[in-house]
Amino acid sequence: MPIKIPADLPAHDVLRREGVVVMSEETARRQDIRPLQIALLNLMPKKVQTETQFARLIGATPLQIELTLLRMTDHTPKNTTMDHLEAFYQTFEDARSRKFDGLVITGAPIEHLQYEDVSYWNELREIFDWTQTNVHHTMAVCWGGMAMLYHFHGIPKHMLPGKAFGCFRHYVVEPTSPFLRGFSDSFIVPVSRWTELRTEDLEINEDLRILIHSEDVGPCLIEDADHRALVMVNHLEYDSTTLRDEYNRDLAKGGQIAMPIGYFPEDDPSRTPENRWRSHGQLLYGNWINEIYQTTPYDLAQIGR
Numbered sequence: 001m002p003i004k005i006p007a008d009l010p011a012h013d014v015l016r017r018e019g020v021v022v023m024s025e026e027t028a029r030r031q032d033i034r035p036l037q038i039a040l041l042n043l044m045p046k047k048v049q050t051e052t053q054f055a056r057l058i059g060a061t062p063l064q065i066e067l068t069l070l071r072m073t074d075h076t077p078k079n080t081t082m083d084h085l086e087a088f089y090q091t092f093e094d095a096r097s098r099k100f101d102g103l104v105i106t107g108a109p110i111e112h113l114q115y116e117d118v119s120y121w122n123e124l125r126e127i128f129d130w131t132q133t134n135v136h137h138t139m140a141v142c143w144g145g146m147a148m149l150y151h152f153h154g155i156p157k158h159m160l161p162g163k164a165f166g167c168f169r170h171y172v173v174e175p176t177s178p179f180l181r182g183f184s185d186s187f188i189v190p191v192s193r194w195t196e197l198r199t200e201d202l203e204i205n206e207d208l209r210i211l212i213h214s215e216d217v218g219p220c221l222i223e224d225a226d227h228r229a230l231v232m233v234n235h236l237e238y239d240s241t242t243l244r245d246e247y248n249r250d251l252a253k254g255g256q257i258a259m260p261i262g263y264f265p266e267d268d269p270s271r272t273p274e275n276r277w278r279s280h281g282q283l284l285y286g287n288w289i290n291e292i293y294q295t296t297p298y299d300l301a302q303i304g305r
Contacts, residue, residue, distance in 0.1 A: 009088055011052035035064040036101045036293060037300065039135075041092070041127065042071060043108035043144060047080040051088075053237040054104055057285040063293055070095055072120045092127055096134070099303040101296045102289065103135045107142025107235075111157070111194045115150055125151055131229070133304035136296040138229040139288055142193060145222075145231030149197070152227055153205055157195040164191045166243065166261030167276065170214045170234075177211050177223070179230060179287045188262070188276040190238045191217050192246060197233060221284075230288065236281035240273055 006012065038058055044050040051069060058065055073091040076082070105127075108118075115121055128151045131138045140148045149155040170189045172180055189212075197219050202208050211230075212221035222231040235242070243260045247269070250257040265271040297303055 006088060009051070010048045011055045014052050014056075034298060035066040036289065036296070037068065037099070038065050038102040038104070038289070039068040039070050039095070039100045041103060041105045041144075042069060042089075043106045045077045045079040045109065047071075047077060047084065047089075049239075050106055053239060053242075054106070057237055057281055058104075058289065060282045061286045061289045063289060065289070068095065068098075068100070072123055074123070075120045092123060092130075096130060099134045099300045101136045101300075101303070102292045103131060103138045105138065105140040105144035105148065107144050107193075109143075111143055112159075115147055128152065132227065136228065136303050137288070137292050138227070139232065139285075140229060141232050141237070142235065143195075145233055146195065146197060148227075148229065149208070149222070149224070149231055152224065153208065155197060155201050155205070155208075158198060160194055160196055162258065163194050164196065164217045165246075165258065166191060167263045168214050168216045168261065170212050170220050172211070173213050174209060174211045174223075178291055179221075179223070179284065180211060181287050182283050183280060187280045189214070189220060189280070190235045190243055190263075190277060192235060192238075192243060192260075193233070197222070232284070236277055236284055238277070240275040244269070244273055 040051060040054050040058075042050055047069075055067060058067060069089045071077075071085060071089045071091055073093040077085075110118055118124070124147060128148050138148070146155075146157045150157065167188045168191050169186050171186045172183050174180065175183070175185075191214075196217065199210065199213070199219055202210055202219060202222060207224060207226045209223045209225070210219050210221070211223055213219055217234070220232065220234050222233075223229075224231065243263050247257065247260055259267060259269065263273055265274065
């Protein structure tokens with residue numbers, strides 16, 4: 001079923017070529033249903049790449065979705081033009097009076113900073129609190145998810161001695177969770193981070209439940225039912241070549257970077273990586289949107305009440 005995004009958004013043509021059904025404004029008006037209002041708070045510097053990745057997953061569901069792109073009010077990214085931001089994004093300040101069925105919060109490449117040292121930390125904390133009155137369910141990814149758990153529960157992030165980088169086998173811990181319908185017992189997930197959440201920090205909190213875990217890189221998907229949220233610390237949204245691009249970027253900088261584990265065929269960087277996680281990415285986001293659809297009020301004004 002379609003996702004409704006502006007016709008001139010770069011993701012529009014990419015998704016159409018991939019077979020994702022993209023809906024026009026005129027067609028959406030003819031359908032006598034309420035589309036789900038999903039917002040993407042994009043904290044990544046490369047906005048176009050990230051918005052395409054998440055729109056691809058959100059658009060692979062059997063429901064009509066209207067996607068709103070959000071950004072921080074006072075923070076200006078360096079790798080996206082102001083023309084693009086002004087054409088396609090609302091600031092949080094502009095959107096704070098709206099209500100949404102779902103919100104995705106992305107990661108950000110600022111793991112080395114303490115949360116309180118991030119320039120937009122106070123506004124992000126305000127957004128976390130805002131989700132409790134204006135958003136039916138939230139999906140927070142990587143740094144964004146760690147930051148949300150720190151805000152609501154004081155869960156710390158821990159620096160790793162080296163970057164967790166590659167494709168790692170993960171295991172379903174809670175197979176009866178509605179968010180994991182159709183999941184294999186184990187599957188591959190891309191990982192790219194310098195920090196981690198630790199199982200012992202999460203398990204002492206009765207409000208948190210680990211749904212997916214890896215023996216190599218720890219907790220992956222955590223449910224925070226009291227705050228109507230999921231935290232995904234890894235990257236089922238990644239393109240096939242995202243880890244390769246990160247690897248080549250770091251090599252070009254002259255840094256000491258290890259090859260991503262379990263990613264290149266036979267560990268040969270000259271070979272094209274295989275995507276072994278796409279189906280589970282679509283399953284996770286499809287299940288998440290289905291749960292939103294089943295439980296959100298028809299009247300948006302009732303969200304948060």
